Amino acid sequence: MKPKIIDLPKIKDSRGNLSFLEHPSQLPFKIERTYWIYDVPGGEMRGSHAFKEQQEFIVALSGSFDVVLHDGVAETSFSLNRSYYGLLIPKGYWRTLKNFSTNSLALIISDKQYNEKDYIRDFEEFKRMKNV
Numbered sequence: 412m413k414p415k416i417i418d419l420p421k422i423k424d425s426r427g428n429l430s431f432l433e434h435p436s437q438l439p440f441k442i443e444r445t446y447w448i449y450d451v452p453g454g455e456m457r458g459s460h461a462f463k464e465q466q467e468f469i470v471a472l473s474g475s476f477d478v479v480l481h482d483g484v485a486e487t488s489f490s491l492n493r494s495y496y497g498l499l500i501p502k503g504y505w506r507t508l509k510n511f512s513t514n515s516l517a518l519i520i521s522d523k524q525y526n527e528k529d530y531i532r533d534f535e536e537f538k539r540m541k542n543v
Contacts, residue, residue, distance in 0.1 A: 412466075412499075412501040413501065414480050414487070414489070414498060414499060414500050414501065414504060415498070415499050416489065416496055416497070416498055416499075417437055417438075417468070417496060417497055417498075417499050418495065418496045419431065419432050419437055419470075419494075419495045419496055419497065420437070420495075421495040428495075430494055430495040432468070432497075432520075438468055438520065439499070440466060440522035441522060442520055442521070442522070443521055443522055443523050443524050444520075444521040444523065444524050444525060445518070445519070445520050445521070446519050446521075447472070447516060447517060447518050447519065448508065448516075448517040448519070449514075449515070449516045449517070451476075451511040451515065453511075455509075455511070456507055456508060456509040457507075457508040457509075457511075457517075458478075458506045458507045458508045459505075459506075459507045459532075459534075460505070460506065460530050460531060460532045461502075461503060461504060461505040461506065461530075461531040461537050462502050462503070462523075462529050462530060462531070463502060463503070463529050463530075463531065463540075464502050464523060464529050465502055465521055465522060465523040465526075465529050466499070466500060466501050466502050466521070466522050466523075467499075467500045467506075467519055467520065467521050467522075468497050468498070468499050468500070468519070468520040468521075469491065469497055469498045469500065469508075469517060469518070469519050469520075470491065470494060470496070470497035470498075470517070470518045470520075471491035471492055471493065471494065471497075471515065471516070471517060471518075472494050472516040472517070472518050473494070473514060473515055473516040474492070474511065474512040474513065474514050474515025474516060475490065475491060475492035475510070475511075475512045475515060476490075476491060476492075476508050476509065476510055476511045476512065476515050476517060477489065477490050477491070477508070477509050477510045478491060478498055478500075478506060478507070478508055479506070479507045479508075479509065480500065480504045480505065480506055481504065481505040481506075481534075481537075482503075482504055482505075482541070483505075483537065483538050483540075483541030483542075484541075491517075492512075497518075503541070505531075505534060505537050
């Protein structure tokens with residue numbers, strides 16, 4: 412599976428719009444953990460790791476930021492800036508979040524509970540594991 416943008420339903424209403432996600436209609440995995448990143452100082456990056464097994468879905472609930480993915484050979488960047496779509500990241504991709512706008516809010520939805528042993532935090536080790 413490759414990373415991809417998934418459009419979420421957007422219900423327009425004069426009182427304010429509503430979007431949602433459900434498994435399996437929008438999200439291809441059951442949710443085991445949800446966390447969010449906020450108040451990121453200018454110029455800072457988050458992430459800079461990969462997962463052996465975990466996959467994630469990332470949505471910019473507010474503001475904007477870039478998600479830079481590396482498959483061990485090539486790098487791809489996705490700009491997230493709307494709350495009605497998100498980025499599905501399969502296991503085995505190095506991910507870095509950067510260029511956070513003021514008051515941005517990143518929602519991360521995962522198919523696994525936190526497990527430090529699932530993290531790959533060294534990029535050279537990541538490339539070795541990908542046999543690059």
